[in-house]
Amino acid sequence: xxxxxxxxxxxxxxxxxxxxxxxxxxxxxxxxxxxFADYRSRLDADTLRRQEADLALFATFLGDVHAIPPASAPTxxxxxxxxxxxxxxxxxxxxxxxxxWQLQQGYALGSINVRLATVRRYCGLAHSxxxxxxxxxxxxxxxxxxxxxxxxxxxxxxxxxATPTRRSSKKATPHVLNAAQVVALKQQPATPQGxxxxxxxxxxxxxxxxxxxxxxxxxAALSLEQGMLTFYREKVHLHQTHQLGPDALAAAQAYLASxxxxxxxxxxxxxxNGALWGFMSTRAIHKRVALLGEQIGxxxxxxxxxRHTWATRAARGKSDPFALRDAGGWSSLAMPSxxxxxxxxxxxxxxxxx
Numbered sequence: 001x002x003x004x005x006x007x008x009x010x011x012x013x014x015x016x017x018x019x020x021x022x023x024x025x026x027x028x029x030x031x032x033x034x035x036f037a038d039y040r041s042r043l044d045a046d047t048l049r050r051q052e053a054d055l056a057l058f059a060t061f062l063g064d065v066h067a068i069p070p071a072s073a074p075t076x077x078x079x080x081x082x083x084x085x086x087x088x089x090x091x092x093x094x095x096x097x098x099x100x101w102q103l104q105q106g107y108a109l110g111s112i113n114v115r116l117a118t119v120r121r122y123c124g125l126a127h128s129x130x131x132x133x134x135x136x137x138x139x140x141x142x143x144x145x146x147x148x149x150x151x152x153x154x155x156x157x158x159x160x161x162a163t164p165t166r167r168s169s170k171k172a173t174p175h176v177l178n179a180a181q182v183v184a185l186k187q188q189p190a191t192p193q194g195x196x197x198x199x200x201x202x203x204x205x206x207x208x209x210x211x212x213x214x215x216x217x218x219x220a221a222l223s224l225e226q227g228m229l230t231f232y233r234e235k236v237h238l239h240q241t242h243q244l245g246p247d248a249l250a251a252a253q254a255y256l257a258s259x260x261x262x263x264x265x266x267x268x269x270x271x272x273n274g275a276l277w278g279f280m281s282t283r284a285i286h287k288r289v290a291l292l293g294e295q296i297g298x299x300x301x302x303x304x305x306x307r308h309t310w311a312t313r314a315a316r317g318k319s320d321p322f323a324l325r326d327a328g329g330w331s332s333l334a335m336p337s338x339x340x341x342x343x344x345x346x347x348x349x350x351x352x353x354x
Contacts, residue, residue, distance in 0.1 A: 035129040036082055036122075044234070046212060046282060048081075054118040055080040061101050067094060080122065087126035092139035095119055099143065109154060113145035175298060175305040176312050177205070184296040186247060192259045193274040197292060199255045200267060200285065202248035203229070204303055208310035208328050210235065211303035215282045217266040222252050233329040240329065311336065 040048060059077030063070035079086040098119065102112045120140060127137040146154060177185070185201050188194035203209050203217075213231055221231050227249050230241045244252060259276060260266065267285070269278040280288070285303055293301025307328075314324050315336070324336040 035125050036084060039125055040081070044212070050114075051118050051122075052081050054115040055122065057102075057115060058098060058119055061098050062094070064101065065094075065097060084126045084129035084131045087123060087131050090123060090126070090132065090140070091136060092143060095123070095140050095143045099145075103154065103158070106158065109146050109151035116143065116145050174308040175293075175301055177298065177305070177309045181296060181298060182309065185292060186251075188292075190254075191274055192276045193270045195251070195255045195259055196268060196270065196276065197288065199248070199251040200280075200288065201292065201306070202245070202251045204289070204306035205310055206245045206248045207242050208307045208314075210307060210329070211282045211285050213329075214267070214303070215280060215285055219256070219260055219263055219266050221266060222256065224249070224253055224256065236329050236331050238329065242327070 043051070056074075056077035059068075059073045059080060062068045062076065063073035068076055076086060095116070099112060099116055102115065107115075120143070123132055123137060123140050126132045127134070132140070182205055185205070186198055188198040188201070200214070203214055204211075207229065209231070210233075212235075213233060216234075217229075217231055221229055222244075223230070227244045228241050229244055229248075230239065232239050259268065261268065265279040267280040268276040269280050269284055270276050289301055289303050289306065293299065293305075311324065311328055314327070319327075321333055321336055325333055328336055330336055
């Protein structure tokens with residue numbers, strides 16, 4: 001029996017097809033163009049806004065160090081979140097210099113770490129799109145943020161040098177409203193806009209909802225018969241049901257009876273004349289809460305201040321920490337513990353079982 005020579009193709013075998021290099025190149029080009037869009041499509045609106053602000057600051061830095069003409073920084077900042085080609089020539093040295101530049105500008109260490117993560121993420125996307133080389137991205141990934149211990153040391157050094165260490169768009173300390181301010185904030189006029197505002201405030205300050213959770217509520221989330229609100233907490237991937245307090249229930253009854261649509265998003269938007277239309281976004285809620293805060297003499301009030309007020313009042317009311325964790329939609333005790341006031345004597349509130 002003859003031995004089959006496997007080094008030579010048999011005439012009976014079907015030739016192996018060869019991929020058209022033009023088709024491969026076209027697929028690579030299409031993938032490159034969609035890399036950023038695919039990534040951004042998976043993010044929520046708040047994350048996208050934060051990343052765009054991070055990248056706008058990165059562009060400002062590039063102009064400040066004359067890596068680009070300073071006047072072109074706004075244009076580059078507008079393109080960095082969307083265009084892979086905008087990341088051409090970004091190097092390890094520039095990313096590391098961005099870290100140092102923020103320190104010199106006095107930005108908070110936590111904010112610096114977040115912006116570094118954003119820049120590294122988009123550098124990685126640019127690498128996937130073929131704009132940044134493998135060697136360059138490997139070096140960029142070696143740029144690290146600051147640990148807690150390093151942050152404390154750097155903050156101490158900057159304080160000694162009289163460099164501000166909390167430059168941020170966020171308030172250093174959230175507002176905690178007192179009882180009188182909470183009552184004043186809930187006292188809204190008996191108009192469509194006023195009834196909407198009263199319900200908005202009650203859901204924030206009495207239930208501690210996050211602004212994104214509030215904006216995503218639907219009419220079906222409210223059960224007036226049971227006095228319950230059922231909603232989804234995206235941050236911890238949980239559906240929860242909360243009992244409405246007397247104020248929130250009364251506000252919900254008034255709004256649903258006169259102003260809400262039969263179905264769909266719960267909170268309707270409003271025009272300058274007070275007429276309701278459309279629906280409230282997280283940005284619209286932020287603006288409305290700020291305006292209502294100014295009306296009671298609390299400038300700069302934000303939705304998170306009302307959540308902070310809720311958690312602080314709950315902690316002062318001796319709420320069980322585990323119950324506070326669950327009701328606030330946290331995954332650990334680390335966050336609710338921030339609202340528990342420390343005792344002068346560390347173990348003053350500790351009681352041992354018999």
